[in-house]
Amino acid sequence: MDLLALCLVFVPVVLFFVLMFTGEKSAYLITVISAVFFLLCTVALIVTPEPVILPVPSLLWRILTLATVSLIFWHSVRDKQLIISVITFIQAVILVVFEIVSLQAEPDNFLAPTLREKLLLLCGTLTILIFMPFVIYLLKKYYSGASFRIKRFGMGILLLLSSFAGLISSNSVTGLFLFWQWQYIAGCLLLKVYGNTYGNAGAKNVFLRTFPYMQQTALTLFLSAGIAAYYITGSMSMQDFRDFGKLSEFLALIIYVTAVLMGLLIPENYVYRFDSAKAVPAAGMYLVIFSLIVPYAVLAKFRPLFHNLTGSVISLMIIYGGILVFAGAYFSLSGYRNRHSILNLIMSMSGLAVATVFKKLQSSIRFLSNNPLPLLLVIAGIVLTAAYIIMWISSIFTAHTGHTSEINEEHPVASIIPFNINFDLIIKIGYITTAALTLGVSLLCMK
């Protein structure tokens, strides 16, 4: 196993436990040091041509996975979250049975990032370092003295770093499952810093309230799909996943849905969960890492499987990415003075990442030739993004004269696209139709 990749995953975890016993100032210091260390390790990982191999017994990963699931189960029981408790209990049972009965060993290269993945790691690390000063500034401004929150923040960031490195570097399905669970915990910790909890965030919105359940269900399905794949191919490594016969489309759908749900790539109103302005930089950082970079990297890991599919399911997945590009850009433009507009723009870019991840490495034939709809959606999204940028820059130069409210009363999109079109409704129908069609096509392939 690559020693540097191992450091990227485990050093933040060690610091996570150190941080539990420190004060507010130490929390800031440890967070910053770990981020800088993360950057240095990533750079070293890129410039080192030959990885330093350190053998790690696969038992360690099995214990860690089971311990993580058990921890979430224990917390859910304590927080009276019955559904999460049931789902994590099922996960624990699956893990115990599978690991005892079937699993011989994890792949040798459990953590071994490719050059492209190393570059994605570097992008993510730089993003974290760019966002970090703003996040810390707002924390100091609003939560100075609230050491409980600051420690939670530090712990959340450290686990975020660790899970990010793990998700990018992992070559095993169980590895992805483990690090997505760490991401889930990191998300819980960060939400608690800003006054929300995962279970009841946006209590009025049923969709937001049930979202953690959907995430854990997707992870359970993903774990089951990984086990099914192991029985067919005899390996847990994604590189060996090529053809599962009739099951291929359905397994691909489960992988895709997990990447979408864990990446928060769901209808855009999810970003409004980060309701407070002081949470926006932290939310932006979280979205760039887990909605943009990680889904792209994870889906790219499954390219051997995706390239062997018949095409119809892939086309629908690309259309979903296209809708996401359009929806993100549309909501950015419609709320261009809103603090969430930048988060919607990140969603839009994530959609582009999802739509383009399926293209063949040497050509863009699949993206361009299969279906005209995604390209039209992507173009519409890019155009709306350009309009958003113009409006946003213009608002910087606007001299306030009192006429502004008169002009701004009109909906920004309605004022530049003068049609009476309910884009909100179209976007929602687009999401639902595409999801239903993808599920239908996947199930039909199993006949």
Added chain:
Amino acid sequence: MHEIIWFLAVILSVPAIYIAYNYINTLMPGQSRTYILQPVYRLLKLFEKKDDGDNFLAYFFSAGSCLFALIALYMTVSGYNFLFIVSVLSMMDLLVITGAVSSSEFSGRISAKRGLSRFVVWLFTSMVASASVYKIAGTLKLDELAHLSESSGLIVNLPFTFISLFVILLMKGNLLHFDFGLSGDELSVFGDALFSPYSGWSLAVIQLAQWTEIGVWLKILSAFLPVTKAVSYIIVSLLYLTFLILDRFVSDIEWKKAARLSWGWAAGLSIINFIYLFYY
């Protein structure tokens, strides 16, 4: 050297078109005779006028937009990638619109929204058109497209794309039913248009940028005709002149209607051609 000759030719051709239009206009019944070089004369007078000096940013935006227009023209005559040229033209529009918004005038901001609406239409149309062109030709470089047009008649597969790009030219020239009411001759109280923050030499520079942009679109369109470059450019220019004259006989319409028609004719036709290429 070849590029420089084309660059100068395009720059000079657009004022020549407007001079010709002005001359033909004076021959119309009921029109009084004007100086034959009136369009250029007006431009020179603007350069001589003193700026009101209230809006310093107007100088910056006008100079910036003219610079981007000239860069776009150079890229066009050098046969650069169509999408690069569209990006540079977008920067030009960005500066003009931002300049209009930055003014303290109500009409400037209103017209900036119209400008943004026009920007969205032409950008969307150009991008869809470029996707169609790429699908047929496998390249977006204008010089390669011109060669392909000459040898294999690219326009046969891209008739609607060509029309949609021509509609962009009409939108940019504020002609027919594609006039967004930005030229300052609209009858409504908000007729000051996109140029309201500009005056004096900054307005003249904006005018130059607009003419250069017209030249860019003429040159782009000329890459689609199956004749030599020079002949093709002359044909497209004459076509534009025809529509300039035709504009005199077409009534003005409300800008929102113009926007809807532009979506239909420009974006709609480019989408139809794009989808047609996918399935046939």
